Amino acid sequence: MIFKRLILGVFLITGMLFNAADGSAAEKKAKVGFVYVGPIGDHGWSYQHNAGRLAIARTFSDKVKTTYVESVPYGADATRVITKLARSGHDLIFTTSFGYMNPTLKIAKRFPKVKFEHATGYKRSKNLATYSGRFYEGRHVVGLIAGKMTKSNILGYVASFPIPEVIRGINSTIIAARSVNPKIKIKVVWVSTWFDPGKEADAAKALIAQGADVILQHTDSPAPLQQAQKNKVWAVGQASDMVNFGPKAQLTAIIDDWNAYYINRTKAMLDGTWSSQDTWGGFKSGMVKMAPYNKAIPSDVVAMAEKAKDGIIAGTVHPFTGPIKDQSGKIVIPAGKMADDGMLLGMNFYVEGVDGTIPK
Amino acid sequence: MSELFVPVLLTIITASTPLVFAAAGEVVVEKSGVLNLGVEGMMIVGAVIAFAVGVKTESAALAIISGAAGGMLTAFIFGFLTLRLLANQVATGLALTIFGLGLSALIGHGFVGKTFSGLPKIGVPFLEQIPVLGPLLFVHDILVYLSVIAVFLITYVFNKTRLGLIIRAVGENHHAAHSIGYSIVWVRMGCILFGGSMAGLGGAYLSLAYTPLWVEGMTAGRGWIALALVVFASWRAWRAFFGAYLFGGITIIQLHAQGFGVDIASQFLSMLPYLATIVVLVLISNNSSRMMLNAPADLGKSFHASD
Structure with a gap:
């Protein structure tokens, strides 16, 4: 790991030099910086955030200069990268992964004039806003489809880290799946990484070998989907439309669309109307979208999925509507009640139907 | 029982093969006294070139050869800088x-x-018919066979041939080897290029067989693991082979264990392959004189005839 650190050091030094070099040229343009957890070519999470950055660059080509640093590990490295961006004259900095929460908060305090936005976190301050997508809405739709499509009644879930965001997604999927098929179980394999195509594929293989016939993922590479294609089982794309990697296997994909949000926030920064806030957008605001459905899905299942999506937009359907029991059978959301955002954001328990326990 | 174990073991072979290639190649490089920390870089260039050629030509053979060539070309840059221009190897x-x-x-x-x-x-004809062992050992893609053959060949060359002795002499004491007439630069360049092509094959395995796709950074640190495995193996190719399978094996078994709902923290399970590597490292390196005996004495030192 020491080598990785060294490399990062070298990267940072070169980064500093570049920043110093272009500082004068871009004097009049506002600067917007992005920190990504994976490479922009991951075809998943970071890829979509970068699409949002490009949307800013297109919309404000004469007023804004955008920069980014990719594949930034959590911890001390993140702190250094974000500090560097803040110090080199950026006006607005988006840190786009959960693990950047504490470094972003700390650095936001030290640079009160710089505006920060942290994705998927919950800590805010005067110059630190947060934003995220209600991906669990997408996972509800996915769960309904998976529930109808599985033959083995076992869903396989390749998960990254046991944080509320990921646990919420697993729960949303199983609740929806069991609403159409009560016999369903879900197996979860944690890979402790957001991006490692090989390991993600291995996890998918393990799940398929254990009988899962729909592979869901909360990691960023298309490798699990590709394994599903190879083994002739179903899968769901993550963050972007991954249909190229598994044209037969991909049932649909949950697409993160940050473009509109990033353009709005950059505009607010330019107008001087930016303020710290929390945004949690779903289907309604267009931050979460579904990729085209696989032709192999029967039309009544598609209709059901679309109906659920429309219901979520209209506010008549909520993925977490009681009665919902946790793994021990205790009712956590009473009948007729819906989980509020506070409960969703802090979700740290599995609901009924999930195999195994949450790593502590 | 076998339908449960065979897929697990097959996955282990897949997970270990890229590491075998990269680590065995680096063993040869380091035996000649050169420390090339660029394994990750050579692997990923091999991966992307193999994939690009594979997609363009649809020929697996051409893709594999190009992957090895890609790794070799990248290694050539390293060789030129460190051997000719005497740049610092690290x-x-x-x-x-x-x-x-x-x-x-x-x-x-x-x-x-x-x-x-x-x-x-x-x-493999006939052998593949054997129950359990057949599908496990005798139905693979060409690169898996090649990785085993390469390890055999490297071990053989180092133990039984003059070439092996020359490489070892160059790595142990380049002045002595030089004074009896061996070209240090060419021997080392040969080893660096060989190591590069092996890393390239490891990368090609990733992008052609393991996960047949291209995404940036898809080696995800495997080059660094391979480097650690070389020390783990105390510079022996066959030990590097077992090290790679130990690492790959524990990685895969922990994923399967999670799927079965084994109640151990997944973070702990994820740590296991690294932990096992460290434990073995400690065990084999507690005898420091034996460790010194295995490490090439001139590892990482630049050579110039005038020194």
Whole structure:
């Protein structure tokens, strides 16, 4: 790991030099910086955030200069990268992964004039806003489809880290799946990484070998989907439309669309109307979208999925509507009640139907 | 029982093969006295070139050869800088990794989202019919066989041949080897190029067979693991082979254990392959004189005839 650190050091030094070099040229343009957890070519999470950055660059080509640093590990490295961006004259900095929460908060305090936005976190301050997508809405739709499509009644879930965001997604999927098929179980394999195509594929293989016939993922590479294609089982794309990697296997994909949000926030920064806030957008605001459905899905299942999506937009359907029991059978959301955002954001328990326990 | 174990063991072979290639190649490089830390960079260049050629030509053979050539070319840069220009090996190796990651992203730009059909499995006639062992050992793609053959060959060359002795002499004491008339630069260059092509094959295995796709940074640190395995193996190819399978094995078994709902923290399970490597490292390196005996004495030192 020491080598990785060294490399990062070298990267940072070169980064500093570049920043110093272009500082004068871009004097009049506002600067917007992005920190990504994976490479922009991951075809998943970071890829979509970068699409949002490009949307800013297109919309404000004469007023804004955008920069980014990719594949930034959590911890001390993140702190250094974000500090560097803040110090080199950026006006607005988006840190786009959960693990950047504490470094972003700390650095936001030290640079009160710089505006920060942290994705998927919950800590805010005067110059630190947060934003995220209600991906669990997408996972509800996915769960309904998976529930109808599985033959083995076992869903396989390749998960990254046991944080509320990921646990919420697993729960949303199983609740929806069991609403159409009560016999369903879900197996979860944690890979402790957001991006490692090989390991993600291995996890998918393990799940398929254990009988899962729909592979869901909360990691960023298309490798699990590709394994599903190879083994002739179903899968769901993550963050972007991954249909190229598994044209037969991909049932649909949950697409993160940050473009509109990033353009709005950059505009607010330019107008001087930016303020710290929390945004949690779903289907309604267009931050979460579904990729085209696989032709192999029967039309009544598609209709059901679309109906659920429309219901979520209209506010008549909520993925977490009681009665919902946790793994021990205790009712956590009473009948007729819906989980509020506070409960969703802090979700740290599995609901009924999930195999195994949450790593502590 | 066998239908449960065979897929697990097959996955272990897949997970270990890229490490076997990269680590065995680096054993040869380090035996000649050169420390090339650019394994990750050579692997990923091999991965992207193999994939690009595979997609363009649809030929598995051409893709594999190009992958090896890609790794070799990247290694040549390292060899030229460290042997001819006498650049520091550690710094050059690190730079090579950064360069390789960047270059591969550039080359691979147009190939993100493309797919390759994967390598065909080749069954050994008759042997593949044996129950359990047949599908396990005798139905693989060409690269898996090649990785085993390479380890055998390297072990044989080092133990039984004159070439092996020359490489070892160059790595142990380059002045002595020079004074009896061996060209240090050419021997080392040969080893560096060989190591590069092996790392390239490891990368090619990733992008052609393991996960037949291209995404940036898809080696995800396997080059560094391979480097650690070389020390773990105390510079012996066959030990590097077992090290790679130990690492790959524990990685895969912990994923399967999770699927079965084994109640152990997944973070702990994820740590296991690294922990096992460290434990073995401690065990074999507690005898420091024996460790010194195994490590090439001139490892990492630049050579110039005038020194």
